[in-house]
Amino acid sequence: MSQKFVKIKNNNKNNVKTYGKYYAKAVYDNHFVGTDEIADFIQSQASVKKSDIKAVLQELGEAMKHFFEMGQKIKLEGIGILKVGFSSIGVAKAEDCTVSTITTRRVLFQPETERVVVGQQKTRSGAIRQKYVNAINLLKDVAFEETHDNAMNPSTPSSTGGNTSGGGNTSGGGNTGGGGDDSGMDQN
Secondary structure (H helix, E strand, O other): OOOOEEEEEEEOOOOOOOOEEEEEEEEOOOOOHHHHHHHHHHHHHHOOOOOHHHHHHHHHHHHHHHHHOOOEEEOOOOOOEEEEEEOOOOOOOOOHHHHHHEEEEEEEEEEEEEHHHHHHEEOOOOOOOOOOEEOOOOOOOOEEEEOOOOHOOOOOOOOOEEEEEOOOEEOOOOOOOOEEEEEOOOOO
16 A cells, blocks of 8 residues: 555746646545554564453543643654644733633644665765655655545646645745645645
């Protein structure tokens, strides 16, 4: 299996650098993988019963909430770090900045990364310098494949130049395959 994508053209004339260029946009089927499916998969990979796995997964949410309430970050080996994030209303005086100014709450996720050497370069002094990237462990072996499956096509037609979640935005406006706005296109 592979992560599917479609080609989408940026028709936003306000973005001169990326106007008219094509970008890969991640598409997903309508199926969400739930606790049962994850438990089935883990059971097939380990010597633990599905019922035990489900019990642990169901308690994971409660455990995370507990540690978030304690103001702690959670590091899941092989997955990444989760922590609480929030927005607040700006106020003129410090004493007016209270809990009531907090407007939105969210869980922030920082995937676990690994430093991967991608080449070497000789410096002027003759020393060898390695070139590297930080690979997201959860994604480093994920294959990508173009799809023409209408059931997976994004709901936003390519002519709108809308949000293209599913990749990272590079300084050149190209797709890096991470998460967020992948094309440098303005969101509508």
